[in-house]
């Protein structure tokens with residue numbers, strides 16, 4: 305498309321292009337079977353903005369379309385921003401100006417139909433033999449993709465209205481009892497080949513699986529775990545003076561590669577990266593090319609991991625960017641006085657599926673550092689690496705072609721000099737997989753731990769808890785944004801001890817609803833590993849302090865749980881640990897992602913909360 309459209313094309317033509325663009329992006333995420341709930345709330349926001357901003361309804365609608373298309377479809381791949389503006393301008397002048405409104409209404413209508421259709425509880429009576437058959441069918445078919453899902457892991461309502469209707473299409477069942485199931489068949493990024501050609505089991509068999517879960521699942525999950533906690537801690541809470549509304553901190557980091565240390569924060573909505581000094585004063589910032597979720601500060605440059613579209617999707621809108629840095633270790637800022645050109649990030653590698661982590665490591669031992677990438681994706685994704693060709697170009701290789709790679713730890717566990725990779729996969733078949741490096745970019749795969757698909761794995765670390773020299777696993781689970789948004793008693797922090805041969809046994813569990821990350825350090829300086837944990841789906845109504853929990857090691861895998869009441873001011877998606885003020889004691893940094901799913905009730909105004917909190921360690925120094 306030409307860069308200057310107006311004058312060349314009629315307003316009617318441009319308006320049609322805009323409608324088409326919107327419709328495509330709408331379909332790509334909100335396929336005809338199941339528009340997501342978020343469109344409902346976005347639409348509600350437009351209606352509210354009409355009164356609030358005192359602008360016309362159509363104007364609000366256009367602003368919505370702009371942000372919607374922008375965030376869900378990556379406009380830059382299809383049309384330049386300028387062209388997009390011209391389309392919007394043209395759209396305003398045509399008789400089509402209510403078309404998008406009509407598409408939205410149709411979508412909402414579909415949304416309500418799909419909510420109704422999601423309840424797939426079969427009618428009729430099932431004998432004991434039918435229910436037994438349902439269970440063995442579930443063992444056969446559900447287990448073909450992941451661990452057998454025990455009925456007790458979710459309540460009856462979640463099985464009937466959330467989990468099973470979403471799993472049906474994986475088995476080629478797109479409708480049941482005359483109702484449609486949600487699927488991504490119409491998403492051009494997925495394609496029909498993702499699903500089986502036809503049903504792998506018949507409707508009668510499927511109905512028995514549903515009947516089994518309906519009968520075997522509890523009405524609600526029982527939770528009798530003690531969550532008693534102390535509130536006297538070694539941490540002193542500090543927050544920056546610099547505030548902005550709706551902080552969306554997608555990355556926080558205590559960067560000790562510079563001295564004194566600094567704090568790096570990326571805001572996923574504003575698409576800015578900020579640098580604070582260790583007194584929490586804002587020192588510098590730059591505009592990134594997208595939503596940054598990981599950063600590698602390298603010599604003379606920063607390498608940035610841009611997730612692309614943050615909400616679940618299968619588009620290839622993520623990329624790895626790099627931006628040159630000055631002596632300060634930060635990109636040269638735009639200086640209007642001296643008309644210094646603004647430094648823009650350039651793309652090192654494009655078309656990645658929601659990359660969430662990037663690491664620099666020489667995987668093939670050729671002397672050039674490569675990049676290891678967790679491409680989380682959604683239905684599709686991969687653990688991949690970018691081989692450094694030594695001439696500024698990279699070649700992508702896939703190590704494991706499955707979605708859900710959320711965190712990788714590089715550790716040469718067998719001491720052969722080749723870096724091995726430990727990876728947590730958190731989508732569908734959840735678990736930790738060890739990739740032993742065989743050299744020349746080849747890996748041998750071994751499953752270390754496997755978790756039920758409903759756990760919502762979030763993070764892991766390798767830490768030696770019992771001091772026997774073998775790395776143990778600290779693991780957290782608590783992602784609750786999928787098909788069963790209930791509080792789960794099995795969410796929290798786990799420790800698995802290593803027998804020395806990479807066999808791991810669960811040896812500790814502390815329950816935290818919606819736990820998102822747990823990191824172990826000797827915070828109190830007494831020689832053993834303590835744990836800092838955050839939650840993004842805490843029980844905010846009744847236990848808001850579980851958003852941050854500190855577990856102080858009392859020996860023999862006994863921990864004392866402690867909360868820090870000031871941490872209720874934000875909703876923590878990200879956390880980092882590092883010595884921010886150079887006193888030798890690890891401090892904790894929490895990032896506020898204030899615009900998460902809104903179904904959660906809270907008395908705290910996270911949107912006016914700080915972009916981050918620093919929990920300064922006032923404990924004793926390790927000897």
Ligand SMILES: [Ca+2]
Nearest residue numbers: 666668670672
């Ligand atoms: Ca290499």
Ligand SMILES: [Ca+2]
Nearest residue numbers: 716720722724
């Ligand atoms: Ca090795």
Ligand SMILES: [Ca+2]
Nearest residue numbers: 768770772774
């Ligand atoms: Ca150990």
Ligand SMILES: [Ca+2]
Nearest residue numbers: 826828830832
């Ligand atoms: Ca300790």
